[in-house]
Amino acid sequence: PTAELQALDAAHHIHPFSTQSNFEKEGARVIKRGEGVWLFDSEGEKILDAMAGLWCVNVGYGREELVEVATRQMRELPFYNTFFKTTHVPAIALATKLAELAPGNLNHVFFASGGSDANDTNIRVVRHYWNMKGKPEKTIIISRKNGYHGSTMGSASLGGMSGMHAQGGLPIPDIHHINQPDWWAEGGQLTPEEFGLARARELEQAIDELGENRVAAFIAEPIQGAGGVIIPPSTYWPEIKRICAEREILLIADEVICGFGRTGNWFGNQTVGVQPDIMTIAKGMSSGYQPIGGSILSDEIANTLGKDEFNHGYTYSGHPVASAVALENLRIIEEEKLIDHVRDTAGPYMRKKWEELTDHPLVGEAKIVGLMGSIALTPDKSSRAAFAAGAGTAGLICRERCFANNLVMRHVGDRMIISPPLVIQPDEIDVLAERAHRALDETYKRLKEEG
Ligand code: PLP
Numbered sequence: 001p002t003a004e005l006q007a008l009d010a011a012h013h014i015h016p017f018s019t020q021s022n023f024e025k026e027g028a029r030v031i032k033r034g035e036g037v038w039l040f041d042s043e044g045e046k047i048l049d050a051m052a053g054l055w056c057v058n059v060g061y062g063r064e065e066l067v068e069v070a071t072r073q074m075r076e077l078p079f080y081n082t083f084f085k086t087t088h089v090p091a092i093a094l095a096t097k098l099a100e101l102a103p104g105n106l107n108h109v110f111f112a113s114g115g116s117d118a119n120d121t122n123i124r125v126v127r128h129y130w131n132m133k134g135k136p137e138k139t140i141i142i143s144r145k146n147g148y149h150g151s152t153m154g155s156a157s158l159g160g161m162s163g164m165h166a167q168g169g170l171p172i173p174d175i176h177h178i179n180q181p182d183w184w185a186e187g188g189q190l191t192p193e194e195f196g197l198a199r200a201r202e203l204e205q206a207i208d209e210l211g212e213n214r215v216a217a218f219i220a221e222p223i224q225g226a227g228g229v230i231i232p233p234s235t236y237w238p239e240i241k242r243i244c245a246e247r248e249i250l251l252i253a254d255e256v257i258c259g260f261g262r263t264g265n266w267f268g269n270q271t272v273g274v275q276p277d278i279m280t281i282a283k284g285m286s287s288g289y290q291p292i293g294g295s296i297l298s299d300e301i302a303n304t305l306g307k308d309e310f311n312h313g314y315t316y317s318g319h320p321v322a323s324a325v326a327l328e329n330l331r332i333i334e335e336e337k338l339i340d341h342v343r344d345t346a347g348p349y350m351r352k353k354w355e356e357l358t359d360h361p362l363v364g365e366a367k368i369v370g371l372m373g374s375i376a377l378t379p380d381k382s383s384r385a386a387f388a389a390g391a392g393t394a395g396l397i398c399r400e401r402c403f404a405n406n407l408v409m410r411h412v413g414d415r416m417i418i419s420p421p422l423v424i425q426p427d428e429i430d431v432l433a434e435r436a437h438r439a440l441d442e443t444y445k446r447l448k449e450e451g
Contacts, residue, residue, distance in 0.1 A: 036423060108298075141174065144179065146180045147161075183196070218249055219253075232272075252279070350368060397443045398411060
């Protein structure tokens with residue numbers, strides 16, 4: 001029975017990013033099964049998952065092909081490591097495929113179990129790289145406030161979430177944060193284009209202040225996801241590209257959310273038009289069917305590191321079952337032309353439905369790239385005001401109303417965000433939009449009642 005499961009869950013299972021004591025008052029929803037874009041809970045309710053789990057189930061739930069590949073691989077070789085001088089076919093095949101898909105000279109993969117540990121790898125890679133180049137003083141990594149790059153000590157330090165830094169004494173040394181390009185919340189009187197340029201130039205200012213001889217790298221998501229799907233103004237990335245080209249720093253594109261079709265290209269950096277030196281990958285790499293991530297390094301970085309022993313690795317680096325499943329997932333994305341589907345069919349239709357939400361009195365801007373979108377809730381569209389009750393209240397109510405209407409959307413402050421499975425079809429997008437609208441109406445009513 002659901003209540004029994006919830007009681008055990010509250011008693012013994014610590015949930016990430018949650019206030020555990022709340023589960024004693026109201027139990028967590030027990031998800032039992034998935035099919036396409038749909039989830040089914042222990043009470044038999046059918047829920048539209050507009051978040052693809054945690055931005056990861058790109059090919060949708062219930063893919064038998066992935067089950068079969070995992071089963072076959074578990075029978076043949078459930079585990080072997082890739083340390084020292086052994087390897088195996090799944091890791092070789094996956095690394096080769098990723099090198100083919102990754103843009104430019106990104107041809108070398110260091111595997112991890114997810115995005116956090118992949119970003120930890122990146123910290124060590126860039127610092128060690130500059131050391132090998134005879135510039136050991138280049139240790140500082142610049143990232144952005146409100147960015148999310150994972151939950152380990154290193155990756156949470158790269159992230160710019162103050163709530164995370166406050167717990168556990170972060171950031172680690174030599175991480176510097178600049179502002180995010182969130183025009184809606186922070187753009188003031190500037191046009192989006194002026195603001196995009198100004199925020200990009202903060203990178204240049206930071207390099208000047210810290211010293212180019214001390215800065216190793218800049219890390220950012222092409223489109224910031226967990227920070228609230230912040231889609232930068234069109235001027236932002238071209239200016240970042242110019243700065244990176246002129247300065248001796250490495251560019252790390254965190255593609256954990258943007259990668260594997262989410263923005264209508266294989267990788268988000270292709271959508272925003274920059275060539276990184278390193279990409280962080282995870283999530284959609286296996287559509288979440290197995291935990292796997294990695295760092296894809298340029299020829300220059302990999303060849304430099306390759307001259308010495310790199311004292312770094314995870315037991316599950318290149319795990320054979322996870323690698324085989326990821327490879328099959330990439331085959332499905334290709335065979336079913338899911339990236340074309342996002343770019344030409346689902347993306348444009350979702351955009352139309354999404355932008356129509358701006359007719360709602362609560363919705364300020366509605367932005368979307370591919371199948372990654374956000375709406376900003378506001379009490380006053382013209383001034384782009386935030387809710388007086390404090391950022392997050394309206395968003396939290398709206399998320400709860402979505403959930404009550406069997407729609408999973410997430411909120412970041414007063415932004416509502418979506419990232420549905422890439423397989424979503426137009427009739428399912430209609431359901432998504434209709435339920436989102438209903439949840440917005442209910443939120444509006446609640447906020448009015450509460451004054
Ligand atoms: N980087 C980005 C951009 C992410 O969104 C996330 C997770 O949401 C991570 C890194 C961390 O990945 P993981 O949770 O697999 O460790």
